[in-house]
Amino acid sequence: RLVPEKGLLYILEAMTPLLRERNNVQLQLIGTGPLKSLLSREVSERALEDKVLFRNPVPHAQLAEIIGSADLFVSHAVSTSGWEEYFGASNIEAMSCGLPCVLTSSGGTPYTVREKDVAAMVEDRNIIQLRTVIAQLLDSESERLEMGQRARNYVERYYAVAIIAEKYHRMLQRGMAEKQLEG
Secondary structure: OOOHHHOHHHHHHHHHHHHHHOOOOOEEEEOOOOOHHHHHHHHHHOOOOOOEEEEOOOOHHHHHHHHHOOOOEEEOOOOEOOEOOOOOHHHHHHHHOOOOEEEEOOOOHHHHOOOHHHOEEEOOOOHHHHHHHHHHHHHOHHHHHHHHHHHHHHHHHHOOHHHHHHHHHHHHHHHHHHHHHHO
16 A cells, blocks of 8 residues: 555655666665655656556556566565554565565554574665665665575464464364353
Protein backbone atom coordinates (compact mmCIF):
# COMPACT_ATOMS: atom_id res chain seq x y z
CA ARG A 1 0.00 0.00 0.00
CA LEU A 2 1.30 3.42 -0.90
CA VAL A 3 0.24 5.14 2.31
CA PRO A 4 2.14 7.49 4.66
CA GLU A 5 2.50 4.96 7.48
CA LYS A 6 4.56 2.68 5.23
CA GLY A 7 7.34 5.29 5.29
CA LEU A 8 7.86 5.40 1.53
CA LEU A 9 8.89 9.06 1.55
CA TYR A 10 11.64 8.16 4.02
CA ILE A 11 12.79 5.36 1.73
CA LEU A 12 12.84 7.71 -1.27
CA GLU A 13 14.75 10.34 0.71
CA ALA A 14 17.31 7.78 1.89
CA MET A 15 17.67 6.24 -1.56
CA THR A 16 17.93 9.46 -3.60
CA PRO A 17 21.73 9.88 -3.29
CA LEU A 18 22.26 6.15 -3.87
CA LEU A 19 20.07 6.22 -6.97
CA ARG A 20 21.98 9.23 -8.33
CA GLU A 21 25.44 7.84 -7.56
CA ARG A 22 24.98 4.22 -8.62
CA ASN A 23 24.11 3.16 -12.14
CA ASN A 24 23.10 -0.35 -11.08
CA VAL A 25 20.53 0.62 -8.42
CA GLN A 26 16.79 0.90 -8.97
CA LEU A 27 13.95 1.41 -6.50
CA GLN A 28 10.71 -0.46 -7.13
CA LEU A 29 7.54 0.52 -5.31
CA ILE A 30 4.72 -2.02 -5.51
CA GLY A 31 1.11 -1.09 -4.88
CA THR A 32 -1.36 1.74 -5.09
CA GLY A 33 -2.74 4.21 -2.64
CA PRO A 34 -3.19 7.86 -1.78
CA LEU A 35 0.55 8.56 -1.64
CA LYS A 36 1.22 7.53 -5.25
CA SER A 37 0.71 10.99 -6.78
CA LEU A 38 2.97 12.64 -4.17
CA LEU A 39 5.63 9.98 -4.65
CA SER A 40 5.42 10.40 -8.44
CA ARG A 41 5.87 14.17 -8.09
CA GLU A 42 8.84 13.69 -5.76
CA VAL A 43 10.44 11.26 -8.20
CA SER A 44 9.95 13.76 -11.06
CA GLU A 45 11.29 16.70 -9.05
CA ARG A 46 14.38 14.67 -8.20
CA ALA A 47 14.76 13.63 -11.88
CA LEU A 48 14.72 9.95 -10.92
CA GLU A 49 12.06 8.68 -13.33
CA ASP A 50 14.51 6.22 -14.87
CA LYS A 51 15.58 4.91 -11.42
CA VAL A 52 12.24 4.52 -9.63
CA LEU A 53 9.70 2.04 -10.95
CA PHE A 54 6.09 2.10 -9.79
CA ARG A 55 4.47 -1.32 -10.09
CA ASN A 56 0.77 -1.87 -9.75
CA PRO A 57 -0.36 -4.52 -7.30
CA VAL A 58 0.34 -7.99 -8.59
CA PRO A 59 -1.40 -11.28 -7.83
CA HIS A 60 0.02 -12.88 -4.71
CA ALA A 61 1.28 -15.84 -6.78
CA GLN A 62 3.61 -13.48 -8.71
CA LEU A 63 4.93 -11.66 -5.66
CA ALA A 64 7.62 -14.23 -4.78
CA GLU A 65 9.07 -13.96 -8.30
CA ILE A 66 9.21 -10.16 -8.14
CA ILE A 67 10.59 -10.05 -4.60
CA GLY A 68 13.00 -12.88 -5.33
CA SER A 69 14.51 -11.00 -8.28
CA ALA A 70 15.53 -8.09 -6.04
CA ASP A 71 18.82 -7.72 -4.19
CA LEU A 72 17.32 -6.10 -1.11
CA PHE A 73 13.94 -5.51 0.52
CA VAL A 74 13.25 -2.30 2.44
CA SER A 75 10.20 -1.77 4.62
CA HIS A 76 10.17 1.46 6.59
CA ALA A 77 6.85 1.34 8.44
CA VAL A 78 6.44 4.25 10.85
CA SER A 79 4.21 4.32 13.91
CA THR A 80 1.60 7.06 14.07
CA SER A 81 -0.92 8.00 16.73
CA GLY A 82 -3.50 5.76 15.05
CA TRP A 83 -1.47 2.97 13.46
CA GLU A 84 1.57 0.75 13.81
CA GLU A 85 2.89 -2.25 11.92
CA TYR A 86 1.40 -5.14 13.87
CA PHE A 87 3.01 -8.05 12.06
CA GLY A 88 4.52 -7.12 8.68
CA ALA A 89 3.56 -10.04 6.45
CA SER A 90 5.54 -8.56 3.54
CA ASN A 91 8.68 -8.67 5.71
CA ILE A 92 8.23 -12.39 6.33
CA GLU A 93 7.43 -12.98 2.65
CA ALA A 94 10.64 -11.24 1.58
CA MET A 95 12.66 -13.14 4.18
CA SER A 96 11.16 -16.42 2.98
CA CYS A 97 12.50 -15.60 -0.50
CA GLY A 98 16.00 -15.40 1.01
CA LEU A 99 16.11 -11.65 0.57
CA PRO A 100 18.11 -9.50 2.98
CA CYS A 101 15.72 -7.04 4.62
CA VAL A 102 16.07 -3.56 6.07
CA LEU A 103 13.17 -3.02 8.47
CA THR A 104 12.13 -0.48 11.06
CA SER A 105 12.12 -1.41 14.71
CA SER A 106 8.69 0.15 15.19
CA GLY A 107 5.41 -1.49 16.07
CA GLY A 108 5.34 -5.26 16.17
CA THR A 109 8.26 -5.83 13.80
CA PRO A 110 10.79 -6.57 16.59
CA TYR A 111 8.40 -9.22 17.91
CA THR A 112 7.93 -10.78 14.49
CA VAL A 113 11.65 -10.65 13.66
CA ARG A 114 13.21 -11.48 17.02
CA GLU A 115 16.71 -12.55 16.01
CA LYS A 116 19.18 -9.75 15.46
CA ASP A 117 21.16 -11.10 12.52
CA VAL A 118 18.26 -12.15 10.25
CA ALA A 119 17.37 -8.59 9.17
CA ALA A 120 18.83 -5.13 9.57
CA MET A 121 16.70 -3.03 11.92
CA VAL A 122 16.74 0.76 11.77
CA GLU A 123 14.87 3.41 13.73
CA ASP A 124 11.79 4.73 12.01
CA ARG A 125 12.23 8.16 10.39
CA ASN A 126 16.06 7.94 10.65
CA ILE A 127 17.00 8.64 7.03
CA ILE A 128 20.77 8.69 7.60
CA GLN A 129 20.74 5.32 9.37
CA LEU A 130 18.47 3.88 6.67
CA ARG A 131 20.74 5.12 3.85
CA THR A 132 23.87 3.84 5.61
CA VAL A 133 22.49 0.33 6.12
CA ILE A 134 21.17 0.12 2.56
CA ALA A 135 24.54 1.28 1.16
CA GLN A 136 26.44 -1.24 3.29
CA LEU A 137 24.28 -4.08 2.04
CA LEU A 138 24.48 -2.91 -1.57
CA ASP A 139 28.28 -2.79 -1.25
CA SER A 140 28.62 -6.34 0.07
CA GLU A 141 27.15 -9.17 -1.95
CA SER A 142 28.45 -11.71 0.57
CA GLU A 143 26.73 -9.91 3.45
CA ARG A 144 23.48 -9.77 1.45
CA LEU A 145 23.66 -13.48 0.64
CA GLU A 146 24.46 -14.45 4.23
CA MET A 147 21.68 -12.29 5.67
CA GLY A 148 19.26 -13.60 3.08
CA GLN A 149 20.08 -17.19 4.01
CA ARG A 150 19.71 -16.45 7.73
CA ALA A 151 16.37 -14.76 6.97
CA ARG A 152 15.13 -17.78 5.02
CA ASN A 153 16.24 -20.16 7.79
CA TYR A 154 14.51 -17.98 10.39
CA VAL A 155 11.20 -18.07 8.51
CA GLU A 156 11.47 -21.83 8.09
CA ARG A 157 12.08 -22.21 11.85
CA TYR A 158 9.27 -19.97 13.08
CA TYR A 159 6.76 -19.28 10.29
CA ALA A 160 6.56 -22.39 8.10
CA VAL A 161 2.97 -23.47 7.50
CA ALA A 162 3.41 -26.71 9.45
CA ILE A 163 4.81 -24.86 12.48
CA ILE A 164 2.04 -22.24 12.47
CA ALA A 165 -0.61 -24.96 12.03
CA GLU A 166 0.79 -26.89 15.00
CA LYS A 167 0.82 -23.76 17.21
CA TYR A 168 -2.73 -22.97 16.16
CA HIS A 169 -3.79 -26.57 16.87
CA ARG A 170 -2.25 -26.47 20.38
CA MET A 171 -3.94 -23.15 21.07
CA LEU A 172 -7.33 -24.55 20.03
CA GLN A 173 -6.78 -27.68 22.13
CA ARG A 174 -5.95 -25.55 25.20
CA GLY A 175 -8.99 -23.39 24.59
CA MET A 176 -11.28 -26.39 24.29
CA ALA A 177 -9.80 -27.98 27.43
CA GLU A 178 -10.29 -24.74 29.39
CA LYS A 179 -13.87 -24.49 28.11
CA GLN A 180 -14.60 -28.06 29.30
CA LEU A 181 -13.21 -27.27 32.76
CA GLU A 182 -15.44 -24.19 32.97
CA GLY A 183 -18.53 -26.03 31.72
